Amino acid sequence: MTTGTISVKCRCGSDKFNVPSTRRPSDTISCARCGATGKYGDVTRTARTQAKAAVEKQLKDAFKKAGFKLK
Numbered sequence: 001m002t003t004g005t006i007s008v009k010c011r012c013g014s015d016k017f018n019v020p021s022t023r024r025p026s027d028t029i030s031c032a033r034c035g036a037t038g039k040y041g042d043v044t045r046t047a048r049t050q051a052k053a054a055v056e057k058q059l060k061d062a063f064k065k066a067g068f069k070l071k
């Protein structure tokens, strides 16, 4: 299992972003491919939500493989 990696994908499918070195929540980041922009704080929040969902899915899959019944 990989931990500590937060990956964000733009709506264009790219995961490359121009991120300001300051990385404050109010900073604007832009997609390196299509140029879409967003607030760094919003993007990291989304990434954390996605990462959490991915981890929960991995856990559920692991439990299912182990024979647990999940509702």
Ligand SMILES: [Zn+2]
Binding pocket: 010, 011, 012, 013, 014, 031, 032, 033, 034, 035, 036
């Ligand atoms: Zn994009």
